[in-house]
Amino acid sequence: MKPAVLTGKHFINGDIACAEGAIAAGCLFFGGYPITPATEVAEHMSERLPHVGGTYIQMEDEIAAMTSILGGAWTGKKTMTATSGPGFSLMMETVGLAVVTETPCVVVNVQRGGPSTGLPTQGAQADMMQAKWGSHGDYEIIALAPSSPQEMFDLTITAFNLSEKYRTPVFIMSDEIVGHMSEKVVIPEPEAIKTFSRVAPDQPTENFLPFKPGPNGVAPMPAIGEGYKVHVTGLTHDEKGYPVMSVDTQAEMMERLMGKIRNNLDDIIMTESYLLEDAEVVVVSYGVSSRTSYTAVDMARKQGIKAGLLRLITVWPFPDQIIKDLALRVKGFVTVEINMGQISREVERCAGYRVPSYLAGHPGGAVVPPEEVVQILKEAF
Amino acid sequence: MGKPALKEVIPESHPHPLEDLVRMDRIPHIWCSGCGTGSIFTACLTAMKNTGIDYNDFAMVSGIGCSGRGAGYINIDSFHTTHGRAIPFATGIKMAKPETNVIVFSGDGDLFAIGGNHFIHAARRNMDITVICVNNFIYGMTGGQAAATTPHNARSSTTMGGNPESPFNLPLLAYAAGATYVARWTMLHSRDLTDSIEEAINHKGFSFIEALSPCPINYGRRNKEKPLDSLKLYHDRTIIKNNADPGELAIDFRKKVILGKFVDVEKPCHDEEYGRMYLGETNE
Amino acid sequence: MKYWRVPLDLDEVQVTRGVVHIIEDRCKGCGYCIEYCSRGVLEFSKEFNKNGYHPPRVKAEDCLNCHYCELLCPEFAIFSTELVAETAV
Numbered sequence: 001m002k003p004a005v006l007t008g009k010h011f012i013n014g015d016i017a018c019a020e021g022a023i024a025a026g027c028l029f030f031g032g033y034p035i036t037p038a039t040e041v042a043e044h045m046s047e048r049l050p051h052v053g054g055t056y057i058q059m060e061d062e063i064a065a066m067t068s069i070l071g072g073a074w075t076g077k078k079t080m081t082a083t084s085g086p087g088f089s090l091m092m093e094t095v096g097l098a099v100v101t102e103t104p105c106v107v108v109n110v111q112r113g114g115p116s117t118g119l120p121t122q123g124a125q126a127d128m129m130q131a132k133w134g135s136h137g138d139y140e141i142i143a144l145a146p147s148s149p150q151e152m153f154d155l156t157i158t159a160f161n162l163s164e165k166y167r168t169p170v171f172i173m174s175d176e177i178v179g180h181m182s183e184k185v186v187i188p189e190p191e192a193i194k195t196f197s198r199v200a201p202d203q204p205t206e207n208f209l210p211f212k213p214g215p216n217g218v219a220p221m222p223a224i225g226e227g228y229k230v231h232v233t234g235l236t237h238d239e240k241g242y243p244v245m246s247v248d249t250q251a252e253m254m255e256r257l258m259g260k261i262r263n264n265l266d267d268i269i270m271t272e273s274y275l276l277e278d279a280e281v282v283v284v285s286y287g288v289s290s291r292t293s294y295t296a297v298d299m300a301r302k303q304g305i306k307a308g309l310l311r312l313i314t315v316w317p318f319p320d321q322i323i324k325d326l327a328l329r330v331k332g333f334v335t336v337e338i339n340m341g342q343i344s345r346e347v348e349r350c351a352g353y354r355v356p357s358y359l360a361g362h363p364g365g366a367v368v369p370p371e372e373v374v375q376i377l378k379e380a381f
Numbered sequence: 382m383g384k385p386a387l388k389e390v391i392p393e394s395h396p397h398p399l400e401d402l403v404r405m406d407r408i409p410h411i412w413c414s415g416c417g418t419g420s421i422f423t424a425c426l427t428a429m430k431n432t433g434i435d436y437n438d439f440a441m442v443s444g445i446g447c448s449g450r451g452a453g454y455i456n457i458d459s460f461h462t463t464h465g466r467a468i469p470f471a472t473g474i475k476m477a478k479p480e481t482n483v484i485v486f487s488g489d490g491d492l493f494a495i496g497g498n499h500f501i502h503a504a505r506r507n508m509d510i511t512v513i514c515v516n517n518f519i520y521g522m523t524g525g526q527a528a529a530t531t532p533h534n535a536r537s538s539t540t541m542g543g544n545p546e547s548p549f550n551l552p553l554l555a556y557a558a559g560a561t562y563v564a565r566w567t568m569l570h571s572r573d574l575t576d577s578i579e580e581a582i583n584h585k586g587f588s589f590i591e592a593l594s595p596c597p598i599n600y601g602r603r604n605k606e607k608p609l610d611s612l613k614l615y616h617d618r619t620i621i622k623n624n625a626d627p628g629e630l631a632i633d634f635r636k637k638v639i640l641g642k643f644v645d646v647e648k649p650c651h652d653e654e655y656g657r658m659y660l661g662e663t664n665e
Numbered sequence: 666m667k668y669w670r671v672p673l674d675l676d677e678v679q680v681t682r683g684v685v686h687i688i689e690d691r692c693k694g695c696g697y698c699i700e701y702c703s704r705g706v707l708e709f710s711k712e713f714n715k716n717g718y719h720p721p722r723v724k725a726e727d728c729l730n731c732h733y734c735e736l737l738c739p740e741f742a743i744f745s746t747e748l749v750a751e752t753a754v
Binding site for chain 1: 404406407436437438440442452453456457458459460461462463466468469470471472473474475476477478480481498499502651655659660
């Protein structure tokens with residue numbers, strides 16, 4: 001029996017680091033389904049969860065895996081699942097249920113090339129828009145993009161913390177390359193790991209309103225068996241949790257669900273800057289693509305181009321304001337990502353017509369070579 | 382010997398004996414006049430009461446459809462999930478908190494068409510949950526389209542010339558998939574149904590009860606069957622045959638429809654096995 | 666009813682007696698309780714309830730408190746309680 005936090009230096013791949021991050025964050029239930037290249041997350045969770053008194057179950061498909069973690073979450077536990085593109089598509093139905101029922105949970109997507117079965121063993125970043133818009137209806141979501149096994153560990157803990165704090169599903173948008181890459185991962189002492197658990201209600205059980213928001217816009221969350229007799233529904237509902245099919249209730253619920261995220265952007269959005277202070281052109285990137293982007297910026301600087309890098313750690317909600325502010329003082333943007341133009345559109349939107357925005361994309365299966373980024377920088381600016 | 386005077390005994394503060402288990406602020410429910418879902422729901426609540434188990438140790442999960450609204454009327458922790466997904470949601474609850482008595486209350490379309498895969502796998506695992514299927518042979522809420530349970534030749538809004546398909550034999554399906562408790566009743570057999578649900582709740586392992594119910598609006602009207610006609614069929618054209626061979630249980634009201642308890646076997650359930658093999662728990 | 670063999674304690678046997686309570690405004694008029702009451706205690710009322718249905722009403726004080734109407738009613742609209750002998754209390 002190993003402890004929850006395996007303090008020390010490890011040489012492990014991103015998938016394993018992600019699973020260790022989950023255990024360190026206090027995850028006690030994992031509903032899994034095998035899929036390349038995310039299978040190692042499930043395998044490792046199946047081995048590790050019993051060490052900490054948790055439960056692993058392998059469900060019959062990704063729909064069931066995702067649904068089971070919502071059921072698990074309502075017992076008061078932290079829950080997670082992991083998948084890749086085809087499974088992510090199946091999970092989208094339940095992502096909507098998680099959003100509307102304000103059920104905290106973490107979903108890991110180790111992205112591979114698509115569409116459909118695509119390139120199961122090769123990386124891509126082509127599910128980024130699906131992460132934002134994949135489930136039907138309107139909603140805000142949180143998605144983090146780790147760029148190394150170390151970040152797979154760290155950001156999985158952050159994902160649990162955000163999910164518990166805002167009662168919302170949080171995505172880890174990783175990819176095959178980071179998932180299968182082995183690097184040094186440093187796991188700190190348990191006391192040095194900051195974890196956050198959902199706020200439990202302190203009101204009496206009678207006439208409790210499970211969806212009445214607290215001061216930060218998030219309602220305290222009761223668990224099954226505590227006597228609150230909650231009713232949880234995917235229908236539009238009031239603060240009591242009862243379905244109410246009215247325009248007013250819909251408006252009230254939607255504003256609250258959106259507001260939880262939109263009013264807390266400063267707390268949720270994380271980015272990293274590299275040589276941005278005096279940059280004239282900005283390379284925007286995230287996840288594995290940001291690794292080659294650092295090299296691209298260095299190469300460009302050597303060739304006299306004043307490039308800087310904005311690395312998105314939080315991709316959703318999108319850091320609109322940061323791009324808008326940069327657009328006031330730089331000549332333009334190049335977005336580096338392993339797809340044919342997804343986040344680049346967001347950058348373009350925020351840059352407006354003020355400055356141009358270009359894509360250094362890739363159809364999937366490999367990273368964007370830094371030379372290509374430099375080439376675009378040279379041609380465009 | 383003169384008859385002694387009689388005095389009425391009314392339970393204090395409980396106008397109807399089930400009011401503590403019903404979200405009375407949501408009554409009247411959406412179920413139509415003549416629909417049997419309410420009767421099956423009443424049987425379910427009565428059975429829960431009869432077990433004597435603390436209501437806080439229960440959770441009810443429903444999917445989508447008319448009977449899927451059940452979770453919205455019961456006054457315990459209750460979850461109205463997405464279409465077909467009640468069983469995986471219930472599985473998550475059970476595996477994360479095995480001491481919970483989880484009841485899935487949903488319909489035939491939800492459990493056996495869109496949710497069919499989840500049903501057979503939960504049965505295979507012998508997941509310790511109780512699944513009550515209100516079988517009204519039709520998709521009621523959407524207006525009467527053919528379901529996986531619609532009888533051959535029956536009319537529905539998508540089979541106006543008669544249903545070319547054949548329905549599932551649900552108890553056979555449950556049995557074949559590994560359910561360790563299987564029974565079928567109709568909403569008219571309220572007492573047997575109630576007793577059966579109580580037994581199923583107390584049963585360790587996957588228990589499945591099919592409860593036949595009329596849908597006068599969306600099945601009955603198109604098939605010339607008034608609500609009382611359906612109940613007459615349940616009365617006249619059924620036969621109780623416990624331990625019947627699940628293979629004989631196809632529903633055909635031109636012949637006798639077999640009701641009863643067909644399977645009741647002991648087998649370690651999933652959370653017990655997981656606890657024993659992975660968490661070092663000993664089974665008492 | 667005439668029995669060909671009469672129990673020796675027939676005059677001491679107390680048949681349970683019940684009172685039917687109808688919560689009229691909850692009724693949706695399906696009539697199942699009326700049709701399936703084994704004692705024929707109920708009939709449709711001529712009155713309408715607030716939703717426009719004819720609820721049942723008691724036509725014969727012959728209830729045995731079997732609770733079948735209570736279990737069959739889809740609307741939580743009918744139940745029975747026991748009448749016990751004063752002397753037995």
